[in-house]
Amino acid sequence: MSLSNIFNVAGSGMNAQSIRLNTTASNIANAEASSASADTTYRGRHPVFASVQAAMLNGGDALYSEDQSAVGVRVDGIVESQAPLQPRYEPESPNADEDGYVYYPNVNVVEEMTNMISASRSFQVNVEVMNSAKQMVQRVLTLGQ
């Protein structure tokens, strides 16, 4: 394992967390986007994280690589929340159906806020790791001077 691998790993972590932050922003922004039918209503989106071997990150063959210790993060996909939508009785809304109901997204703003804080903290940790790795590499470069 070389120190430069740390940059790949921390970078993949930062990437994953920023995707998580993006979906959270999208969820909060659309939290009050009501719609006339359940089909067209916005549903909360959440990324699914999975770990990925470092050799795969570099496009190599994971099975016979020298190093299987470094593990990055990959976003496996983004799934829509299957929680029930919130129908509200708002007959005066222009979106209301014939029974006077509008559908609101199944986004829980409190949950999204905790997700946001968690994502930004994890992002910070990865930045810190990268900074430390940078320092280590820079020190190695000054060896013998």
Place this chain on the structure above:
Amino acid sequence: MAITFEKALGIHESAMRLRGERAGMLASNLANTDTPGYKARDFNFQEALDRQMTGRNGDFSLQTTQHAHIRGGVKGLGSVDALYRVPNQPSIDGNTVEEQVEHAEFMKNNLEFQASFTFLNSKFKGLSKAIKGE
């Protein structure tokens, strides 16, 4: 008395390399804080260093006695055995990364890397002084 790099640098070169390796492993743990099912990994530094210094490594490759033989076996972890960390508190998604523990280990590892670096650097300084005859 001949100066060889191996004799002159001693344990510090191996130590620094292993510190780098461990930093990578801990970085992986920190990157996967939110990955469901990820198991935190680490290795026993003392044991790995012992192994390095005595020349025994954890390579389970097959012995080849002729050049036509195919090299086989598990190369994987090279000189270290990656173990799994036992978490203090279990989590429901099977992830065993405890951020504060990993963070502390990472910082400690970083400092020890710098210590090894300082030793190695002073060895080199000593060598160049000896060569110049100062």
